[in-house]
């Protein structure tokens with residue numbers, strides 16, 4: 001029996017990627033697509049390559065009181081735009097919120113799917129992690145679990161592709177002429193992802209405060225991909241870090257522990273995360289690296305993984321496609 005799925009914000013980058021994954025999913029059937037400005041268009045009008053079975057589905061004006069019968073709803077709206085409306089969705093519809101309104105919010109489970117799948121199974125309200133936290137926390141989790149690094153002394157330097165800003169990011173600073181051949185930091189000291197990264201570091205370490213967290217994103221001229229290079233304090237060896245990661249992610253489908261520093265291209269179009277480590281105990285230094293596709297593990301890929309978990313499906317259902325390379 002198919003699981004009836006809806007996607008709100010389907011015309012955007014996160015929603016469009018969710019559509020692609022849902023279209024190829026063995027148990028999901030997309031029956032509802034919604035948005036704001038795109039309402040009234042068919043999917044094929046927004047996505048000329050939309051699969052034939054979905055091409056004529058018309059995007060509706062998002063209205064939580066006028067939903068068809070649904071089992072799962074993916075919300076991919078700008079952060080700030082979903083909290084009120086999602087509160088009005090009937091309780092029996094399971095929700096995965098790709099936006100930032102419900103991360104570490106009461107009544108919602110923080111959906112860090114590769115790290116704590118058991119906490120997600122059976123839930124009905126899941127907040128997908130942000131794209132930067134997806135890369136950062138996946139790399140840090142094994143080190144924190146084994147207490148190989150100090151939770152209060154972590155510096156995160158991340159690079160992101162421009163699609164992280166969304167299709168509707170639309171202002172000139174994301175135009176081709178502005179980003180091509182350019183590299184710039186932004187959001188220094190106050191990026192919106194800092195609280196969820198800090199909170200999760202504290203949960204994973206089980207002690208202390210992540211108060212010394214430094215987090216700086218950089219916009220780079222590529223379409224997709226995130227690389228987090230994370231500087232930590234700890235006396236672990238490189239081998240201990242790899243051992244911790246291989247144990248932590250043993251048997252997990254989507255995290256690859258790489259002996260080489262990871263490339264963003266390795267993950268493109270997939271739900272994979274790649275993690276790697278280098279450490280010098282004499283210098284009290286551990287470097288952790290994490291790579292994800294911001295629209296894959298950073299958004300729609302992890303959202304489908306979370307939906308699989310809450311629907312009792314195999315975690316990999318609909319997510320076993322290889323990355324696009326080169």
Ligand SMILES: NC(=O)C1=CN([C@@H]2O[C@H](COP(=O)(O)OP(=O)(O)OC[C@H]3O[C@@H](n4cnc5c(N)ncnc54)[C@H](OP(=O)(O)O)[C@@H]3O)[C@@H](O)[C@H]2O)C=CC1
Pocket residue numbers: 008009010011012013014015034035036037038039062076077078079081098099100129130131163164165166167168169294295298299
């Ligand atoms: N891009 C990324 O890499 C990631 C994004 N996210 C988060 O996912 C969410 C979506 O991001 P992204 O896809 O990039 O953004 P886009 O700008 O590409 O898309 C935004 C979508 O939201 C819809 N929308 C906007 N306002 C409303 C409204 N009031 N009611 C209904 N629909 C509305 C738009 O619909 P329409 O066109 O019909 O107006 C559009 O489909 C954001 O919260 C973002 O922060 C999370 C992780 C990664």
Ligand SMILES: CC(=O)N[C@@H](CCC(=O)OP(=O)(O)O)C(=O)O
Pocket residue numbers: 079098099100130131132160161162163164165166187192193217219
């Ligand atoms: C390049 C770029 O602008 N990236 C976005 C990533 C946003 C994201 O992941 O979304 P949430 O709002 O769901 O947390 C940013 O830095 O805000």
